[in-house]
Amino acid sequence: MKTVTIRNIPENVISTVRTLSKSERRSINNELIILIETGLNTVLSSLTGKKRELREVFSDPKRQADLWEEFAGKWEDSRETSEIIQDIIESRSRGREFSL
Numbered sequence: 001m002k003t004v005t006i007r008n009i010p011e012n013v014i015s016t017v018r019t020l021s022k023s024e025r026r027s028i029n030n031e032l033i034i035l036i037e038t039g040l041n042t043v044l045s046s047l048t049g050k051k052r053e054l055r056e057v058f059s060d061p062k063r064q065a066d067l068w069e070e071f072a073g074k075w076e077d078s079r080e081t082s083e084i085i086q087d088i089i090e091s092r093s094r095g096r097e098f099s100l
Contacts, residue, residue: 017031017032017035020035
């Protein structure tokens, strides 16, 4: 297991952690681990929901067309189209074949 040092914890936060650890009969370390795990699970489940929501939006061809129409004409870039395409190609991660 790894060890982490957390500095500058506000007094009200550490006080709340102490109170929770006493009421749950856990060490402050164990209480912090549980709080971190709980927070991570909450954030990850929230992100999963957002990803699912985005997937649903973009899997609907009509909705996708509406979004593109809304976006059309708002992109400002002084570069030529070929330069933009080249930048996109160069910034892609390697390993997946594609063609334009």
